[in-house]
Amino acid sequence: MAKLKRLLLWGGILLIGGILMLGAAANEMMSSILGDNQQTNITEDMLNGLPDWITPEMVQGAIDMMHENGYPASVVLGQMILEGGAGGSELSNPPYYNCLGQKSPSYGENGTVTMQTEEAWGTVTAVFSTFASYKDCMLAWAHKFTMPPYVSHVTICPRDPATGHYDADSFIEAIWRAGYATDPNYVQKVINIMTIYNLYQFNNMTAEDLEDQVTGNGQFTHPCPDMTYQSSYFGEIRPYEQGGHKGHDYAAPVGTPTYAADAGTVTIAGWSDSAGNWVVIDHGNGLVTKYMHHSRIVVVAGQSVRKGQKIGEVGSTGQSTGPHLHFQVEQNGIAVNPDYYL
Known part of the structure; x- marks a missing residue:
């Protein structure tokens, strides 16, 4: 009887240890994706869809920018999840709205804020842009790639011959090489996020797909109501x-x-x-x-x-x-x- 109790006791200890090891492995997996220094509120439930912090307007904006200039929607969404810690970082939330970790000066910024950040060589203090909205932050992100040093790296990226959009994996590597981030694992982290959240699906959405989803605010009257x-x-x-x-x-x-x-x-x-x-x-x-x-x-x-x-x-x-x-x-x-x- 005593032997049986000892076996049950050791079995329970091993079971608890196994659970703890599985939990640690899961945390390690997410740390490898988001980086040890990224704040995140990602949960297992969120792995079935986008983090709650990502709004339909953000997704819509990413797709619109893709159709405007070819920048993959999956990349900007993946960077937002990484840079903003899926909404867990202070910088990514109001009143700063800097969901892409953009340092000052940035196109369309409405102010700056000084915060600590992690670079490849350690913790540093940096001046970040603040924006009036997430939309302004995304516009600044797109504008960045029309300027040196990014433009020379971006323009040589391969494009999908059917859509004209840049290849997502090549695009994130190009902007990293141009200096977007110092983390040597940055490219793989974004690719991992794009894969886990199936962000690549948004790269296949057409302008016609969007027409059924867009609801205007009614500010404008139609410029040509008598069109054919x-x-x-x-x-x-x-x-x-x-x-x-x-x-x-x-x-x-x-x-x-x-x-x-x-x-x-x-x-x-x-x-x-x-x-x-x-x-x-x-x-x-x-x-x-x-x-x-x-x-x-x-x-x-x-x-x-x-x-x-x-x-x-x-x-x-x-x-x-x-x-x-x-x-x-x-x-x-x-x-x-x-x-x-x-």
């Missing part, structure tokens, strides 16, 4: 255009009226070899709309316009294959999906 049909969509990949299409095209007969989507000030009303007779309206706070290929313009630069005021008539001037209005919306110089505002 919509002939092209934001983000559409076309063989004669690098990157995704930067706006919507509304096919309509020559002479069909076009209207200001919102109140603002006309900054351009004239000729462009590519846009033909075009109008640009500044709505303030970095929001701009562009209207291209008119047959006739009825406003002038410097003029204030009302929402819904006629600004011109549809044509096929400039680089155009037929009568239509190209309508483009930009926020802080970056083209965004017009459906957000319509």
